[in-house]
Amino acid sequence: MSSTKVEKFRHPSGDTLLTILGRTSGPLGDLVRAFPGPDDSDATDWLGDWFRTRITEYFNESTDAAPPQPASEEAEADVMQSAEQVAASVRLLSVRPYYFRGFRDTPEPIVFSDPLVVIDGSNSSGKTSLAEALEWLFTGKLLRRSRGDLGNPGELENCITNAFRPDGEDTWVEAVFEVDGHRRTTLRRELISDYGPASTAHCISRLVCDGNELDVEQESDLLDQLFAGVPPILMQHSLRLFVHDNPAKRREYFERLLRLNGLTALISKAAIGSAGIASFRSPTGGDAHAKWSRLKDGIVEPVSRRAIRTAEKSSGQKRRPALEKALVAIAAAEFGDAVQLGTAIGPARAIIETTQRKARQQNFPHLQDLRPRRVLDDATLELLSPEALHTYIAAVEAERERVDRARAAAATITDAQIAIATAFTQLEVAGLIAPAGTDAQVCPLCAYEEVPTLTRVRTDLIRGWAPLRDAVDRATQAQNKAVRTLTTRLANIRAAVNQLIPKGPAKEALAIAIESAPTSIAKAARAVQRDADRARAALNGVFSALEDWFAHPDGTPSQDDIASLTNRSRQVIDALDTIKDMSSRYAQSFAALEQAVGTAAKGDAQYDRRQTWLDLTNDIDSLDKDLAWEQAKAKAHTSLEAAREMLKGMRQAVLESRRREFSDGIAAVWRILREDVYSGFSHLHIPKPTGKGYPVRIEVKALLDDGSERREVDALRVFSESQVHVLGIAAFVTRSKLLGHRLLILDDPVQSMDEEHFKSFAGPLLSHLLDEGFQVVVLTHNDLFAREVSVAQCERDEYVSMRIGHDQAAGCYVEEGTRRLYERLTQAKKRIQRDKMGDAWKFVRFAVERLCVLAYKKHGPQDFDPVKLLDRSAESMIEDAVGGLLEERVAGGKARLKEILRMTAGGAHDTRLQGKTDCHRAIRDLYNFARVLEIRDGKNPDS
Template identity: 30%
Template sequence: MRLEWLEIRGFRAFGSEARRMDLTSNLIVVHAGNSQGKTSLAEAVEFLVTGRSSRRDLFGGAKAEYNESLRNAHLPANDPVWVAAGIRNDAGIIREVRRELVTDFSGATDCDSRLTVDGEEVSSLSFLGIDTIEGAIAAPVLLQHTLRYVLSTEPKQRATYFKALLALSDLDLFRERVRAQAADLEHVSTGPGLLSLQRLSQTDLAAFAIKIQQLDVPNRETLRVSMEQVLLEAGTDVLGRESESISHLIETLDQLVRERNDLVFPLNDFIVALPTEFPPVPDLSTYIEEIRRADEISATLLPVLTAVLRVPEIAHIDQPVDCPVCLTADGLTPERVKDIQTRLRDTTQLSAASSAAENAVRNFRTHLQTWANSVKNSIPSATAWDHTREQAVASAAAGLSTEIPVLLTAALEYVRRIAARAQEVVDAARHVDATAAEMVDLVHRRVNVPDGATISLVDLEELLSEFLDELSADNEIVSLRTAVQPLLSTRLQSEGTQDLLDVLRLLEELVAEQYSEKRRTIVLQRLKSADGALKKAIGTVLDDRFAKMSSAIMRWWGSIRPEELVGFAGVKRRAAGAIFVNLVAALQADAEGNAVERDALGVFSDSQLNALGLSTFLARAELVQSPFVFLDDPIPGSDGDHRLTFCQNTLAELLSSGFQVIVTTYDPKLAELAQTLNESWGPITYDLTLLNVAEGTEPVQSSDLFSNYMLQGEDGLNAPTAVGRRGACTAYRSAAERLAKQIIATNRTASGIFTSVTDVEQEATMLGDLIPLLGPFTLSADEKGKWQVIPKVLNPGNHDDGAPSTIELKQIRGNLRQIAKAHKQKWGRDLIR
């Protein structure tokens, strides 16, 4: 897999102009001065692969400090931002990968983007052979802030990084899930069935409870049968006789417990039950409306008239007949019969309304009676005690404690009081029923309901509200029960009859809970065993993987810093754990001496730490089989002594190992070495320039003499001494002469006179001689002036006169870039090189 091209628009230093770079070589070398877009290029590739920016994850500061940091600051808010690449797969097919920025960073909110391949949205590029790993460094892109990440991060986070890198995160995740499952099983709350069994184990029937706890059977049904047998044995022990079944045993024990409790104290006689819900009052509005619409006499006679017309001889008469009601001779004529039929049709709706109303009121009376009975039944049965029973209970109360008789007296007074209130409620209900009975009669007779003769519940509702308030309050019965209940439990606790009854009633729950408990114990033991095995296995696998990675890091370290007495000894776990990881250095006094191991962070120099960070990154890329690596300033300028080893050894090994390598650097010497030493790979070189911040960084291919001379000039551009800047003067003068010859040769050839750069050199070689020949071919008035200024600024630097300042050199460099850009835009590929 190879990157064929890269296109960027609107991302950081890249602006309104979409910039495309040809990447059809295995080695791409990009040179750029400071603030020209070099790091933006690397971060664009990172964004393309991951959709994120490691800068925000690894730098300090608040998240809000990275607001709107991906979009070029000079672009309108709705301008599109994208990074795209052509990726050639193993079959030679080029797929277009494109990531568009949807929303930039905002406060704590992450950025959002859309990734497509050939226009189809995808979630990752793994199917193209580009995998990302967990953690901040997810892409095969080495940036300055990621160079030392694995070194500067805490040992625990370093372990997480290496585990993700070495595809060991799944092992940790699996172990975490095993441990979480075990923790969940350890903290399962005890169910009601097992709790009842625990209470039984503290009574005289403890032997039966223990026997149940020790049951170990293969399935739930067998466990149930075994439990029933033990419980029936316990019932025989309590009752002195066998029971037919579990249900029969429950019934017998329930009766026994009630009898025993009543012998101690009849607390059940003080149970208060709330009455049922009051029935809804019937709605007579439809009937009342219909009856008022009809004539009162017609409504009263409606049943009579209906009966008359049901006689077949009358319904179809064609001559007068005697009236069967008033016995008037010839009182019913055919016309009169038709009139009655018409009136009956008009009152059909009244008949239906009256029938519905009558049924509704009758049903209400039935439900009202049932409700009144529930009010009577809500009164505790203690109200029915006679004097003898009351004295017997008072005697039992005195035997419980000194406070119980007082509470008993208050409770009896309370039940008598609510009994009286209940009777008032029942009497009010009877009054309501009497009114309802009158309503039934009126409706049955089709008589209008007089004003004020409705079913009123005002008095009943007031009495009922007072009654219910007194029932639900913390009353004397509550106080009595609170005091007596613990005493009853204590008196009967040791024998266990009540606890046995509780277990029997919760038998289904007990069977399910104990069966699950046995299975849970087995699974918990297996999970803990698996956790121990996984911990040991993870350590073994880590050691093996670390050994392989250490070997890779050592090899890359040796390519950058060969034959040094300070070396790298490997990635190692701290002690026997798998949580902390150290990077170990090997120190030798001489080439033949034994190495002393120390933590690399404590003994490596700044330069060595940079080399270790680079070596670790390359080992990572090798282990995950990344198809390409992007190295942003891999050798810092302060470590110039190792430029040659990097370009000659490290780059050569990367290329021969099958990697596509993209190197960006601000160091012109490193760029020149990388290109020259690896010329056999046909490298493509670029210069990045930022002439217009709105249009953005522009990559220009520099695989020609002009670009090479410009690159050489960068080395002495910022030199503090005149001697150092003279080298830049020479390079920029050579670049100007080369560009002038190209422009002259191109224009003469375009006019029909074929001319090469060599032909121009034979005519004029020095810049002063070339400038007059350039006159007709300049593209703007200021270009002529710039050509005139160039030798005036650069010539003193080529002689013993004082060299120009860095500011002047930068101005000349900018002029040459602008002139070259203008002529390249005009001639394109036709510009003779």
């Protein structure tokens, strides 16, 4: 892969760590890029392909076969920062549950527009229904139903749908979010089917985003984008899970921050054991190396061991000589034969072969007589080729036809004519007869000295007698040569047959040997004898008719003899397939006999080792390549293990960095909530992962301090229920911070806490979270805690309180808050508009009480605890504290405040209820008193 492609690489699984590590060069980056991801790692032989490539590089001595190099400092820094903020900035604006659990037809959404929203209500008022509406919207399930240890599945059947949902109505939850400060997104989860009674039953729903239904993958992607795949809600039944889960399951709590699944899967999968390494066979097949290993197993002499080590460490051109030297050393030291150190491999092999033959002969003396002297190799198959024999036969027949034609042409030429032609030639050479082409001339032998008796026709005729006779001779010579070539070929075929299927010992001697041989040898020998007899019976007639030709290869055959020869040769062609079949069958029978004899010879432990040694010396080239391959495999495995160690080191570094972040974050929240002396949170501990899959175990440690000694122990051994809850809150807040959440939803977070810790949660912790930019939604059934929050956060304008309740006919409802001063005054004005004056004056009285508490909190002693005034009457607070403060700023203020308080009693004890005008004036004056007393408690609608 080019450097440009490596720099732009993105891992197909989308894993951030794998993408960063895959951009490194060398074997480490190659390994990461080859890994398809944790979900697809079993789909292909990716590791085998990578490993085979590395072996081949080392085997070919490629310059690219460098050992893995650690990731660069830049890559390491990127890896360590890979878990920076991953969620979008999301705020909750409104929620509307519709026929979900305790809710029925919710006419209007529940508005959550402020950074701090506290919803309180008594038990069974619907608080859990609202919290679970948000949980179901985020996840599509309810934790207390999907986890078998949090509830009985049968008793939680149909736990999502409202029991009074009319036919034709659906169940859904819809929420509006503000994303990244400017974009609004509406999520709506619609129920398709509710939970069944079985423990394996699932709730089925669809998620709709801004009117578009999402498939499973799109839903997962959206929730990843908005919340990093982790819902920003802490349920009361999940608050303790982080602490009470076992160390292995605690890892799942921080899984999205650890983000080690891909890297862990790679480390786990990128391992090859000895059996796996053995499966990568050498290009030769690896048989030579297997024999080498068997031979090594029995080596005992130091000189042999040294030679073997030298050979296995040798490389390149030095390896083969070292192997030959090692094999000679083994033969000399281990076999006790005549081989000496320094003997060449060829002579050493001859000595061992002789030893082996002797060992076999002892078990069956006639083995050597029955051994084929030839094999059906390429040369033999060419000799037995019918095409080649056809060619030789065709050549003989062609020459025979030439002889016949020449003899026919010269049939009229007599010996006397040949004598005349001879004399004529001599006269012509002597110049007594003119050259060819001359007209009639005087014959020098005639009495007619002047008569031209030698005409041109006559001389041409005489000149043609000798060449005709010469053509016959030449044709005959060519014919005889073709015949000799054919008979030689036939003789070679017959010789080859005798070598492929030897005559063997005399039948009587062989029968006696078989009779006395062990059963396995006797059976195999009879098969050899049977195949030999069948071959001789089938082939005897083929070559017997050619015996005269083999006996007199240089004779002068007649034309009839030659015709007979070609006919008999064609019979040999017809028998060639039989020859090859019989020879192959005989060879197999003999191999079985030799194996049986060799097996019997194995009673001598050295026999098998010597045979293995011989096999290796006959194929040293393969052994040389096999050892080179094994060396390459060892280097490749070392490279793989080095890469794994680097990846494990990187994983441990990431893990330790994350652990510090988790631990420090939890400790910071813990210190805000608790100031324990004897026992307190110490840190999270993650032991170095070991074992299959390298699981991460998160242990929670507590620090005990008895004043003289400190000890660190497992937190569950010593933590109270209240401490367990604080730790759960701290873990949730820490995880949310690290994930980048801007929204926290806390369902009854102060259960098991006492009043002291109510204060630390309501004041320092909530202030810390709000100052960090979180939107915090708190649901609680604890009225005292709700009061604590209302007092601790009274100076914060962007905080609203709400109340949840349950109506027998209408189901759950959420109404505007009544905790804060301006909320109470607003509620009073609304009651006036509805002509509910009794309720209006009730809220005015609540406002007076709130004004008194906050005035004394702001202007009274610094160690003042406002909550302690909550149970005192408004009259006593005005008289003892607030009245004087008000009188200092507004003349007659104390009297007017007491008068307003008196008017709120209207309707009780037969006292006349005051009218709307008085109520409006009272509200106006309370606004004014709050202003002059510098009280901020919510949003003043008139400001």
